[in-house]
Amino acid sequence: MSEYTLHELRCFDAVVRDGGFQAAAERLHRSHPSVFSAVAKLERQLGLELLDRSGYRVRPTEAGQAFHRKVRLLLHEAEELQTYAEQLAVGEEAELRVVIGDLCPLPPVLGLLGSFFAQHPQTRLHLQFEAVTGPWERLLDENADLIVHRVPKSDVRMEWVDLGKVAMVPVVAPGFLPFPPTPDLTPQRMQAFTQCVLRDSAQHPAEPGHYLVEGAPRCTVPDHLMKKELVLHGMAWGHLPRFLIEPELRDGRLLSIAGQHFPGVIEDLSAARRRDRPHGPVAERLWEHLAGQPPVLRPALGRVPGVKAAAR
Numbered sequence: 001m002s003e004y005t006l007h008e009l010r011c012f013d014a015v016v017r018d019g020g021f022q023a024a025a026e027r028l029h030r031s032h033p034s035v036f037s038a039v040a041k042l043e044r045q046l047g048l049e050l051l052d053r054s055g056y057r058v059r060p061t062e063a064g065q066a067f068h069r070k071v072r073l074l075l076h077e078a079e080e081l082q083t084y085a086e087q088l089a090v091g092e093e094a095e096l097r098v099v100i101g102d103l104c105p106l107p108p109v110l111g112l113l114g115s116f117f118a119q120h121p122q123t124r125l126h127l128q129f130e131a132v133t134g135p136w137e138r139l140l141d142e143n144a145d146l147i148v149h150r151v152p153k154s155d156v157r158m159e160w161v162d163l164g165k166v167a168m169v170p171v172v173a174p175g176f177l178p179f180p181p182t183p184d185l186t187p188q189r190m191q192a193f194t195q196c197v198l199r200d201s202a203q204h205p206a207e208p209g210h211y212l213v214e215g216a217p218r219c220t221v222p223d224h225l226m227k228k229e230l231v232l233h234g235m236a237w238g239h240l241p242r243f244l245i246e247p248e249l250r251d252g253r254l255l256s257i258a259g260q261h262f263p264g265v266i267e268d269l270s271a272a273r274r275r276d277r278p279h280g281p282v283a284e285r286l287w288e289h290l291a292g293q294p295p296v297l298r299p300a301l302g303r304v305p306g307v308k309a310a311a312r
Contacts, residue, residue: 004045006078009071011038012050016068019057076276084278093280095124099138101149102131102198102224103166103267105243108296109148116289123282131223132210134201139274145283151270152206160270161290164297167242170211170262171254173234183259187213194219196227196236211239211265239264243297269297 014024015035025035043050050064060068098113100106117125130138135147140157151160172181177193190213197212199220212218219236221227224244230236232253240254248254258264271290273279279287 004042006075008038008042009075011035012042013068013071013075015039015051015058016060016064019059021058080276080278084280092120093123093282095126096146096283096286097126097128097144099128099130099135099144099147099149101135101147102129103150103168103241103269104148105164105166105241105269105297109163112290112293112296116286120282120285129223130201131198132200132202133206136206137202137204139272142274142277145279146271146273146286148269148271150267151272153268157274157276158272159275160272161287162268162270162295163290163293164269164295166267166269166297168211168239168265168267169242169245169249170237170239170257170264171231171245171249172237172257173232174252174255176234176237181255181257184261185257185259186261190237191215193217194236196221196230196238198222198224198227211262 010028011024011030011034014027015021018024018027021036021039022032025032028035039051046067048063048067049061050067052059052061052064100109113125113127117123128138128144130147130149135144135149136152136155136158138144139147148163150166151158153160179189194217195213196219197210199222201222219230221230224240227236227238228240228244228248231238231240232248237257242249245254249256256264271287273283273287
């Protein structure tokens with residue numbers, strides 16, 4: 001069997017997708033006879049009848065359907081390879097766009113990014129901050145090369161490397177509640193109290209809000225630092241990253257209300273990028289740099305050792 005060409009595979013793919021040779025020719029900007037000839041040659045080389053030409057529309061045979069699934073994968077890889085070659089031809093990237101999410105502990109993560117870009121001064125770091133599902137939207141809209149945030153790991157368009165875990169703890173200020181914050185506190189008892197939530201920076205949010213108490217009054221803020229201040233001043237309650245409130249939990253300025261009904265949650269902090277897009281040489285080195293790091297955080301949801309009884 002002689003080798004077939006990408007041109008023949010592209011012609012076959014276009015005929016299957018468009019249901020005819022003329023439509024395929026228009027898609028590929030080729031003549032009808034050239035597309036017909038390419039597919040016929042492919043069938044001869046394979047010794048397979050790939051298309052059923054008996055009806056009004058051309059349809060793949062059973063063998064053609066199975067072969068087409070493999071062809072789509074190969075053509076996708078060929079497109080990625082071409083794009084990657086074009087990136088290599090122009091040299092290393094002039095800029096990489098990184099989006100930091102609201103769950104990101106800034107000192108260790110900025111330390112990782114800073115040490116990497118100090119070794120790659122020819123590539124400028126373009127850094128942005130987004131909240132809730134904003135990082136995902138930036139990445140999927142191709143407005144970011146990499147994000148550091150929690151990741152919807154069921155989304156096959158993304159690949160990720162885990163950087164650590166972030167504990168989200170429900171907290172109040174002392175005196176905010178007119179009753180002791182016991183572990184059996186229920187959402188119904190919290191309905192009367194203002195809950196502070198983060199505003200999703202995505203233009204089209206991909207999921208509903210997190211940790212919300214239905215029917216409770218709410219205030220919204222753009223980031224966890226402002227949320228922390230509102231909770232500290234007794235203006236609301238809410239879930240906050242433990243790395244951000246460790247000192248306040250220790251000295252009693254914030255009280256955890258974690259229990260059966262508000263258990264808190266541990267989120268994976270990950271670096272993520274598009275799986276279905278090529279990446280330039282500096283982006284690849286950054287990915288390897290992040291993948292080789294130890295966890296930036298080790299989470300804990302329980303009481304902090306040494307906390308006074310009144311601060312629990």
